[in-house]
Each structure stands twice: as C-alpha cells, then as structure tokens.
Amino acid sequence: MLDHEYTTKKVFRENFFKDWRKEMTRQERLVITDLEKCDFRELHAFHKDKVEARKALSKEEKQDQKDANQKIVDKYGYCLLDSHRERIGNFKLEPPGLFRGRGEHPKQGMLKKRIQPEDVIINCSKEATPPAPPAGHHWKEVRHDNTVTWLASWTENVQGSIKYIMLNANSKLKGEKDWEKYEVARKLKSCVDSIRDGYLRDLKSKQMVARQRAVALYFIDKLALRAGNEKEEGETADTVGCCSLRVEHITLHDELDGSECVVEFDFLGKDSIRYYNKVPVIKKVFKNIKLFMESKDPGDELFDRLNTALLNKHLSSLMPDLTAKVFRTYNASITLQQQLRQLTNKSDNVAEKLLSYNRANRAVAILCNHQRAPPKTFEQSMANLHSKIVARKEQLALAKTELKLAKKEMKTKDGPDSKLMVDRKAAAVKRCEDQLLKMELQATDREENKQIALGTSKLNYLDPRISVAWCKNMDVPIEKIYNKTQREKFAWAIDMTEADFEF
DNA sequence: TACAAAGACTCAGAAAATTTGAG
C-alpha cells in the first residue's frame, strides 16, 4: 500500500488519519497527532516479507496451500438453487481495509470496517437450514425472499451501500438473464430505424424537453454513451454520462479538420475513465447544442430539462423493456457482427482469422470506450517480440539456403536419402514461415491493443451467439476465442447456436 | 402522485494468482 501513489494524496491521508484516530485509545490519541510523523515502513516491510515467504514456498507446500483453498471453495463456494448445485460468484465477504475508490474520490482513505455476523442478512428458502453464525454471534436477520437472487447481504460503512453475495456468471439464473438482455437488444434491432426517425424528428420539436431528449438519444445511439444518472455531489468522484453532461465537457467547432459541425467531448465517465472524442454531427444536432449552451456557465448542465428517468420513460413507450443501456448492447453486438463479416475471409488461416476477430472486438471496445492502463512492461515485451521476429527471419533465410543446397545435391546424386533431405528442409522452411507470420500478427494485435481493454465488451456487451456462429462458419475452435470461464458463462449460447445465427 | 432514497442487479479496470512457453 505504501508504494502506491494514492497514499501521497491529501484527501486520502486526511480521511485515513481521521478514521484511524477514531479507532485509537485515549492514550494513543494523545500521542499520535500528526500523520506526517508516522513511519509505516516496518509494517510495510512485514507484509512484503510475508508475500515473499509465500512465493518462496516449496512445490509441495504450494500444492498443500492450493488443496486447502480448494477445500474452502468446495465447502463454502456453492449453493443449492432449485435443487441445482450452483457456484457462488463472491462467497468470501470483503475484508477490512482502506477505501480507495476510483479517480478523485472524496472518501478515499476512509476505513472500511470488518463485517460482523450481526451486520449480515441471510436469504434462503424457508425449508433450508440457514448456515450457523460463528459461535457467540447471531445474524442480523434470516429472511426468505424468493423474489431476489442474493444469498446474503450487508451494508458497507463507507458509502452506506448494500453489498451482496450472488451467484457465479455460469449459473443458470445469470445465464437466463444474460440471454434476456441480448433478446431485448435484438428486439431493438427490428425497431431502431423508426426510433431513429423519431428522435431526428424531435430535433425540431417546439418543446425543449423533446429536443434535449432527441440530442441525448442521438449521442447515446451514435456514441454509445451511458445514460448518466445524477449523483450526489461530494459523495463520489465527479464523473458524468450523457444526461449529466455539463457545458464544460463540450466544445463546438463549426469547422475542424475538414469536417463541419464537430462536437469535441472531453469528460470523465464511469470509473473516471476519460472520454475524449471529436465527432462530426448533423446540422440540426449542432444547432440544438448551441441553443442548449446559450447563456449558461461551464458548470451548468447541458440538458437542463432532461434526466435519465424521463429519457427511459420515453424509451419504454417506444418499445417494451427499452432503456438507454440497451443501445449500448445493441450497437456493440451489431458492430461486432458487421466487422466480422467485413474483416474475415474463409480462406485465411486461423491466426489471421483471430487477428480479424480481435480487431472486430477492438472496434467495439473503442466504441464503448473500454480503456486500460498500458501494461507496465509493454515497451519491453514489444521490443522482445520484435527481436524474436528478426531472429526468426534470419533463421528462415538460413533454412531457405539449406533447402536450395539440398535441391542442388538431389540433382547431382539422385537417391532416396537426398530426396528425404529436401523434404525435411522444405518442412523446416514452412514451419519457419508459419511461426514468423504468427509472430507478426501477434505483434500487430498487441500494438493495436496497447490501451484497449477487450474483456469488458466480450463479457458484457457482445451477444455470444455471434461469436459462436462465426467460429462455426470459419472453422475456428471455440477455445481460441473463449477461455474456460468464458465458455462456462456462455454455455447457453454454445449449446444453442447454429452457424446461420443472425443477431 | 411525484420524487427521492433504497435496493438489486450489471458492468468495470486493477491487481493478484496461475499458467505458459522460451531458452
């Protein structure tokens, strides 16, 4: 913790010290009055040593550890739902620690307290025997609510929010919910044209609310922005989504880089990830935004008459179950399908097909603004890969000359041995070429992926049936695109999808 | 009936843990 940048932040230090003092005895409080004078290095070293000691364990000891952990999973990691044994997603409750939060969180550094059995609500069926609380303790409550999916819950002390113990993504329950989500998005496909016509028409509405709603929908549809609920000021980091955009987040350019009517976005979104984009928009949208911004201060809301409740209410009147986030799912999935069609050739080899798949996935991640910090070792690993490629090229050149030599020799002294030699050398050349191509594709993929996180879209936005159908059509084994966990999560799609599936 | 707060669930990237593969 000490080597983290956030321990140097003023807010973090102040919050921590304030909460720490609350935990001190009267004597301690008298002595410890200034965080600057506290030296945690010994404590830090103690923890570091512990980590090192664990790393240094022998093979057998590590295996013992693993077995012991597995036993815990076997005992506590499952529940019985509708007489099916299902894996629990997070069966361990959150240990105490210092709250970090993302971005400039006003509560960073606060003490996250240890959860006691007295804080925990157990939710199980009436017939079930609830788990026994630790000796000398009791649960806050044992209830039997079959309208919700959680098994246990508690209220966390930093933000006052409720935390839940829920099922793993590979459970039947979550799988069905996932399927429903994509079915709603597919329904949107069939009426998106008329919805688009609708909001384009509303851009000229006499009512300000309708115009603001239309522009917001235009952004949500075109740019896959999140809805943007209002947040309590001072309780969380200052981030926004579509409906909560402020004037300061937008710059208008009548003309920019050869395009007309360009909107420049610059704001912090979910998890304080920066959204920066310059987008040419249609004239009517541009004019409306100008109008919305008129005589407003930078800190004022762009859509002062609109909020997510109003927006979603309107959407649900256009299509059952339609909300702002469905547009993200729909646009993500339809983009994947289009990109896969555009980028992949049946005649490509598997490595080339996989690069295309990753590129299609990447197009979606960019649309949804899924970013990651470039890996710390990125430059090094890139350099390593390039030097490997150079080495392989040299090896290939050598293999080629050897092949030529072998062919020459076969001509001079015709015999089974020299024929064998030619075959062997030819195979070596082929192998070398394949490996070289594979590495070059890998280098391209990695370079393009430097700051892009593919996982989130793959796991949460892309209808898995599109990928399964693509694999079938392209003769790519499903294991190449989904690892074991992902295959478990998407088992429903892998089971039911035919090659002709269309999103 | 409106609207705010509470509740329940999905989605999010970082970090830790584990596996892989090159030498």
Next chain:
DNA sequence: TCTCAAATTTTCTGAGTCTTTGT
C-alpha cells in the same frame, strides 16, 4: 526438463443503471 519472465486468467470490489419502495 528446469527456470524465469511474460502472458493469461481469476479475483476483487467499486461504479454504474434501472427498479422498487416509501413518504
């Protein structure tokens, strides 16, 4: 086949969205 670093997978828990509840 052993070792080590890099790559991949898993875990963790915070941050959103949207629905339900209560006043």
